[in-house]
Amino acid sequence: MPNNRYTMWFLEILQAEKGACHKMNLNIVCIPGDGIGPEIVAEAKKVLDKVAQKYNHSITYKDILMGGASIDACGEPLTEEAIATAKAADAVLMGSIGGNTSTSPWYKLPPHLRPEAGLLKLRKSLNLFANLRPAYLYEELKAACPLRDDIIGSGFDMMIMRELTGGLYFGERSTKEVDGVLTAIDTLTYNENEIRRIAIKGFEIAMKRRKKVTSVDKANVLDSSRLWRKIVEEVAKDYPEVTLEHMLVDNCAMQLVKDPKQFDVILTENMFGDILSDEASMVTGSIGMLSSASLNDTKFGLYEPSGGSAPDIAGKGIANPIATILSAAMMLRYSFDLDCEADAIEAAVKKVLEEGYRTIDIMPQEEGRRAEVTQVGTVQMGDLISERI
Ligand code: IPM
Ligand code: MG
Numbered sequence: 001m002p003n004n005r006y007t008m009w010f011l012e013i014l015q016a017e018k019g020a021c022h023k024m025n026l027n028i029v030c031i032p033g034d035g036i037g038p039e040i041v042a043e044a045k046k047v048l049d050k051v052a053q054k055y056n057h058s059i060t061y062k063d064i065l066m067g068g069a070s071i072d073a074c075g076e077p078l079t080e081e082a083i084a085t086a087k088a089a090d091a092v093l094m095g096s097i098g099g100n101t102s103t104s105p106w107y108k109l110p111p112h113l114r115p116e117a118g119l120l121k122l123r124k125s126l127n128l129f130a131n132l133r134p135a136y137l138y139e140e141l142k143a144a145c146p147l148r149d150d151i152i153g154s155g156f157d158m159m160i161m162r163e164l165t166g167g168l169y170f171g172e173r174s175t176k177e178v179d180g181v182l183t184a185i186d187t188l189t190y191n192e193n194e195i196r197r198i199a200i201k202g203f204e205i206a207m208k209r210r211k212k213v214t215s216v217d218k219a220n221v222l223d224s225s226r227l228w229r230k231i232v233e234e235v236a237k238d239y240p241e242v243t244l245e246h247m248l249v250d251n252c253a254m255q256l257v258k259d260p261k262q263f264d265v266i267l268t269e270n271m272f273g274d275i276l277s278d279e280a281s282m283v284t285g286s287i288g289m290l291s292s293a294s295l296n297d298t299k300f301g302l303y304e305p306s307g308g309s310a311p312d313i314a315g316k317g318i319a320n321p322i323a324t325i326l327s328a329a330m331m332l333r334y335s336f337d338l339d340c341e342a343d344a345i346e347a348a349v350k351k352v353l354e355e356g357y358r359t360i361d362i363m364p365q366e367e368g369r370r371a372e373v374t375q376v377g378t379v380q381m382g383d384l385i386s387e388r389i
Contacts, residue, residue, distance in 0.1 A: 026052070026059045026336060029089035034068040034115060035309025036319035036378075037095025043321035043382030044093060044328040047348075050386040051332070051341045062089065066122065067097025067115035067309075068106045077118030083125050086302075091335040092122075093328060094304035100311045124165055126302065128294035129194070130201045131162040131273065132330070133306055135260075135280035135290060140353040143364035144285030147257065158263040159209065160280055161202040162273025164294055166194045167224070169270050190224045190269065192231050199235040201295070202267035203242055212243045212264035216252045216272055228269060249276070256280055281306050286361040288320030291327035293334055301335045303327040317377045320359040322349055325385055348388035357384055 030045070032038035045061065052059045064082040071077050077097075086092050098115040101107050106115050122128075137145060137155040145152055171187035199215075206213045215232045217225035229246055236244040247255065249272045255262065256279050268276065281287040290306040305323030313319055329345035332338040356373040359381055364370055376384065 024057045024336060024338070026057060027088075027090045028059060028061050028331075029086050029092045030061055030063050031066045031086075031092060031094040031097075032063060032069070033066055033095040033097040033309065034099055035096055035311045035314040037067075037097065037309055039095075039314070039317065039319055039378050040305065040321040040324040041093065041095040043378060043385075044324040046382045047325050047345060047386045047389065048328050050389045051344060054344070054389055055338070055341050057338075057341075066094070066118040068099050068104070069097075070118060071106055071109070071113065071115065076113060077115050078121050083122065086122065087126065089300075091300060091331050092126075092302040093324075093331060094302060095324060096305065096307065096309035098309045098311075104311070120169060122302065123294060124170065126300065127165065127296040128302055129163060129165040130198055130295045131160075131164040131292060132205070132295070133160040133162060133273075133277040133280070133290065133292045134158070135160060135277070135284050137260075137284050138289070138350070138353055140350075141285040141289070141362055143366065143369050144358075144362045145283060146285075146365070147260070147283055151257075151259065153261055156260040156263070156283075158260065158266060158280060159205055160266045160268070160273060160277045161198065161205060162277060163190075163194065163198040163269045164273075165270075166190050167270035188222065188224050188271075190227060192227065195228050195231040196235060197297075199232045199267060202265055203235060203239040206242045206265040207239065210264040211241055212245070214245050214247050214252070214263055214266050216247050216249050216266055216268040216276065218249050218272075219246070220248060224269070232267065252276060253279060257283060277306060286320065288323055288359065288361045289326070290323050291330050293327070293330045295334060299335050299337075301331060303331040303335075317379060318360050319378050320361050321378050321382050322359070322385075325349060325382070344389050345385070348385045351388045352381070352384045355384075357381065 030041055032041045048059060062085060064085050065073055066078050097119055099106055136157045142152060168186050168188045171189050173186045175184040202213055217228045219225040219229045260283050281290045287307040292304055292306045294302040305327055307323055310319060329342040333342035357376050358373045360375060363375060
């Protein structure tokens with residue numbers, strides 16, 4: 001019976017559609033942290049909840065303490081119990097940690113008990129060696145970009161791939177008297193395996209982008225950089241479609257403000273990546289816009305805004321939640337393979353910017369252009385984005 005066949009066909013389509021948007025349960029650990037952290041994480045959760053509702057997923061959240069909040073409650077920046085809770089999750093969403101380094105009592109503590117030590121311990125314990133920091137100039141935010149129009153041109157879009165569990169951050173260090181003179185030592189160590197695994201991630205990402213890798217080092221001075229260059233060149237042989245160039249880190253710092261358009265993937269070690277990613281974020285207009293993902297070899301990741309805890313504006317309701325919201329989008333994409341849902345968040349952010357809503361950090365620099373946009377606070381920005389999912 002043609003009629004029956006038609007019904008069967010229709011049922012098959014329904015079945016296929018059900019399979020395509022299968023319901024997921026996302027087990028997420030949140031680290032609200034210090035300063036503006038709790039405010040911006042709350043907005044990211046609001047947006048995630050909207051996505052879950054719209055796309056029929058469920059989310060289980062669990063909070064853990066880290067940084068100053070954990071020092072105050074537990075006497076240390078990250079407890080073993082908190083690490084175990086994070087490890088048991090599918091992904092971690094973090095706000096920010098730390099306080100004012102000159103005035104906060106946390107910075108009177110020995111270094112291993114300060115807020116940042118918690119984050120470093122978490123990165124190391126979860127083996128989060130690959131840190132992705134996209135720096136992208138939104139068309140709508142050109143007026144907030146400190147570079148001249150002729151430098152900005154048609155905008156730029158780069159991905160900083162920073163090694164996150166090696167180098168100076170995790171080398172041996174000490175402060176002692178040498179011949180009666182107080183002397184501090186930090187050591188920068190990389191082995192070939194650590195370099196190879198981050199290089200592979202860098203080339204893999206480049207394959208999905210414009211297929212160019214700029215490997216940044218200081219090979220004219222450092223042995224660790226010379227090994228870096230050698231291993232990156234070896235890895236490059238497996239990616240013939242990708243153009244590899246090497247750049248010294250001081251030159252890279254200059255090129256980022258001189259001609260940021262030239263970059264696609266910047267691949268670099270821990271300390272250089274820390275410094276260059278702050279610089280790259282500033283040329284996009286605001287660090288409040290930039291998300292980041294820290295990944296290991298599985299689907300697990302820690303997602304956090306690139307900016308810090310901004311203690312000066314904490315509790316004022318003016319912090320930009322967009323970087324955290326975009327980090328939640330990265331989480332959906334990288335840890336859960338939910339590309340449609342991630343796209344929906346990114347599109348909602350773009351829409352809100354197009355409609356002229358701005359937090360204070362992304363207001364146009366020129367007085368005359370401020371009247372063209374509407375300044376909003378943290379909660380309002382979260383509401384606007386969530387409404388557009
Ligand atoms: C970052 C931060 C951290 C780092 C600090 C808080 C330890 O600056 O994520 O870039 O240096 O890695
Ligand atoms: Mg930094």
